[in-house]
Amino acid sequence: MRNTAIIGCGQTKHSSRRRDVNLAELVEEAVYNALEDAGLTMDEVDAFVVGNMQGFGGVAQPEQWLGDWIGAPGKPVLRIATGGTTGGSVGQGGYYAVSSGLYDKVVAVAWEKHSDSKEPGATMGLAHVGIANMFHALGYGLSLKSLIASAGVGAAAGVAVYQARFYMHRSGCTMEHFDMVAARLRRNAAKNKYAHLQWPNCKPEDIAKTEIVAYPFRYGHVCPASDGASAIVVASQDVALKKCKKPAWFKGVASYSDEENQLQSENYGGVGVLDSSEQMGARVSAKMAYKQAGIIDPRKEIDVAELYTPFPSQEFIFSEKMGLFDEGQAWKATEAGETEIEGKMPLTPSGGVNATNAIGSSALQRILEAGLQVMGKAEEHQVPKKVRNALAHGWGGNTNYITVTVLGDSPRR
Amino acid sequence: MGYIKDERPQTMMVDGDWQIGAYTYKAPKLVEEFVAGLKEKKIIGSLCMGCGKVIVPPRRVCGRCHRMMEGRQVVSNRGTVTSFIVSPPVKEGKMIIFGIDAVGSGAIKEGSVIIPAFVRFDGSDANVGTEILNVDAKDVYVGMRVEAVWEEKPQGMLSDLLGVEPLKDGE
Numbered sequence: 262m263r264n265t266a267i268i269g270c271g272q273t274k275h276s277s278r279r280r281d282v283n284l285a286e287l288v289e290e291a292v293y294n295a296l297e298d299a300g301l302t303m304d305e306v307d308a309f310v311v312g313n314m315q316g317f318g319g320v321a322q323p324e325q326w327l328g329d330w331i332g333a334p335g336k337p338v339l340r341i342a343t344g345g346t347t348g349g350s351v352g353q354g355g356y357y358a359v360s361s362g363l364y365d366k367v368v369a370v371a372w373e374k375h376s377d378s379k380e381p382g383a384t385m386g387l388a389h390v391g392i393a394n395m396f397h398a399l400g401y402g403l404s405l406k407s408l409i410a411s412a413g414v415g416a417a418a419g420v421a422v423y424q425a426r427f428y429m430h431r432s433g434c435t436m437e438h439f440d441m442v443a444a445r446l447r448r449n450a451a452k453n454k455y456a457h458l459q460w461p462n463c464k465p466e467d468i469a470k471t472e473i474v475a476y477p478f479r480y481g482h483v484c485p486a487s488d489g490a491s492a493i494v495v496a497s498q499d500v501a502l503k504k505c506k507k508p509a510w511f512k513g514v515a516s517y518s519d520e521e522n523q524l525q526s527e528n529y530g531g532v533g534v535l536d537s538s539e540q541m542g543a544r545v546s547a548k549m550a551y552k553q554a555g556i557i558d559p560r561k562e563i564d565v566a567e568l569y570t571p572f573p574s575q576e577f578i579f580s581e582k583m584g585l586f587d588e589g590q591a592w593k594a595t596e597a598g599e600t601e602i603e604g605k606m607p608l609t610p611s612g613g614v615n616a617t618n619a620i621g622s623s624a625l626q627r628i629l630e631a632g633l634q635v636m637g638k639a640e641e642h643q644v645p646k647k648v649r650n651a652l653a654h655g656w657g658g659n660t661n662y663i664t665v666t667v668l669g670d671s672p673r674r
Numbered sequence: 675m676g677y678i679k680d681e682r683p684q685t686m687m688v689d690g691d692w693q694i695g696a697y698t699y700k701a702p703k704l705v706e707e708f709v710a711g712l713k714e715k716k717i718i719g720s721l722c723m724g725c726g727k728v729i730v731p732p733r734r735v736c737g738r739c740h741r742m743m744e745g746r747q748v749v750s751n752r753g754t755v756t757s758f759i760v761s762p763p764v765k766e767g768k769m770i771i772f773g774i775d776a777v778g779s780g781a782i783k784e785g786s787v788i789i790p791a792f793v794r795f796d797g798s799d800a801n802v803g804t805e806i807l808n809v810d811a812k813d814v815y816v817g818m819r820v821e822a823v824w825e826e827k828p829q830g831m832l833s834d835l836l837g838v839e840p841l842k843d844g845e
Contacts, residue, residue: 423792426757430816476760476811532737533727533799535756535792 264672265360266501266508267493267632269299275457275489275617278376284318285327288372291490291622292331295368299494300504303332306494307364308339310354311371313621315342318374331370347371348491348625349516349569349655349664355495356511356666365497372490373619420537422478425574427538429477432589434577436477440465441595442573443482443615449602450612452641457487457617482615484571489619491626498672509632512650513554513667517546538574542663543582543654551584554667555674556650559584563667565607565634565644566652567627571614576600579654580608583665602644610634610642624655624664631668704732705832711748713830717822719798721745727799750796751822752841757801758791760811787811793820793838805837813840 271294273279273287282290288311296303309331311324320326324333324340339358343350348371355369429435447463450456460467468481501508534541547559556562566585570576577591585606586594594600600608609615611630614623631651633639648670655664704720708731711718720732724739728747736743763785766777776782789811792801806814807823820838828834 422759423757426759426816430757473762475762533725533729535794535799535801537757 262360263362264498264501264510265356265495266498266505266510266672267628267636267668268496268501268505268508269295269297269301269494270629270632270636270638271295271298271492272455272626272629273489273491274455275487275619277457277485277487279374279488280376284320284323284372284374284377285330287374287488288323288327288370288490288492289330291372291492292368292370295370295492295494299496301366301494306332306336306366306368308337308358308367309333310339310341310351310358310367310369312341312343312347312351312354313372314344314347317620318377320377331368337364342621343662344657345569345620346516346624346655346657346662346664347621348623349628349653349666350624351621352493352495352625352628352653352666353514353516353664355493356514359495359497360511365500367495368492369495369625370490370492371622371625373621373623374488375486375619376488421572421575422475424538424578425477425572427536428574428578431536431538432577432592434592436479437465437469438577438592438595439477439482439573440468440479442570442576442600443468445595445601446570446573446609446612446615449610449642450616452602453611453617454640455489455617456612457485457489459612459616478572482573484615484618487617487619489617489622491619491622491629493625493629493632505636507636507670509635509651509668510670510672511666512669512673513550513552513556513665515546515549515553515666516662516664517542517549518662538578540578540582540663543579543656543665544584546663546665547583547652547654550665550667553673554650554669556667559652560586560606563606563650563652564646564648565610565631566654567611567613567630567634568609568652568654569614569624569627569656570609571618571623573615575656576608579656580606583652583654585652602642607644610639610644612642624653627653627655628666628668631666635668635670702733704734707746708732709830709832709834712832712834713828715751715822715824715828715834716748717751717795717798717802717835719747719749719800721747728797729800730795730798730802747797749798753793753795753798753802753820753822753838755806755814755816755818755820755838756792756794757816758789758806758814760814761788761790763787789814791838795822804835806839807837808839 271291273290341350341354351369351371355367358367444463444465447460451459451461471479471481580591599605602610631653634648634651650669653666719728719730720743722736722743724741789806791806819841823836825834
């Protein structure tokens, strides 16, 4: 495997309605920003890896529409769609394409354009995904009434809310801790010029004032639906050293999918796991990625983590699974302020998915933001310390599909 | 930003409606076996001869051992709550799933609070998604003991199992 690095990052401004652009123009905006950052022209790109959440935006083959806009004609284009983790898989796809030796300069771009749907959020897109789940639900013993009841709190929220309840029960954390995380992520987002829900000086009390969606979640806990795109330029070692002063090197790349926690699959895939916050996929992929990166103690060696957490409870669950805190202890670190941008273990300084959720792009945005931290280009939300290793994580909808990427300031040996 | 025009408040839009409901999907075969049990007020699971786990409702292959789950087991009508959520009072027009209004369709009564939950029935190793009935949301907790509530005359349908309620006799 060749050494591979991110040499350019580009994002669009995210908001609930980007009516000034269409899908292709939105994607182009991110790609152009990334190329500009990398100092490359469209002609110099060898290949593209693209993707958004399947079925979302009501366009089945978006790559046909946007190919011309990103300079892809006559070049290899690979579309990847793995649900909520799509962006993570797209970023890793860019890594595979370069590290395999096939190409030297690859653009990986992921996006979502929710506002094209007339329904709020992404109901139409969720229906595509949901139909498969409905049939799992049959095998799961859910009658129509129960299905409507559990679907009533929204697809991913409906799953995450059970997950949160499991976690609260075994860790002892309370709703107030969710308020703290949500407030911090929105404060962080205010420092990120591309973020969607920006709320400077947001306090946990402000979040606590919002209405209950489904106990224990409030409106203030739930992520928005955003329009936006993210792109990275992935390059081989030769190109990276020539083109970039401080590239973000890929050091560990792993993904893991298990039936275990697929909430609405037939009884958790028939493995008899009763706790949907167990998330073994996260633990296994983190372990694999750390091994590749030569990381022995993630608490000492990971300097900043960008976690895919549409809901605040997931920050606790996933940071523990990534080995950053002891099991059931992450909420205490939040209470102590350790996860702030200036803290000991800064979590999601960009504001993350809780503040900006262009679904297909969200997990690529985690890789991109981790890259910015390594490259020292995160501007206002740059962590005030030397970043040797940054962790990027992706989580897929209600399934247990996880991507974990470790980026570092030096190539893998 | 050379490629994108700076001044463009809103581009032309084309409206459209696309029908996505024109499919017929097939339910898993074992659902028939499960609902046949429900008709007799029995909850059936499948038993793995490899790891000894009992999964409810039954499934063909064990997720861990990847072997056929040939055994069948009737599990208890009593169980334990492993997770639950509480909805705000449901209002008409507020809860619309796949175009169906939950209140308007008669599935849920206006103003009711729903407590969807996962229950592990005694003698099984899996959660069943169901609803907790006849209880104040404030009194529900993880680990609560519950028992099945049945339709008066079960028809052999998933909805025969109405939900669960707290044990009356406290075991």
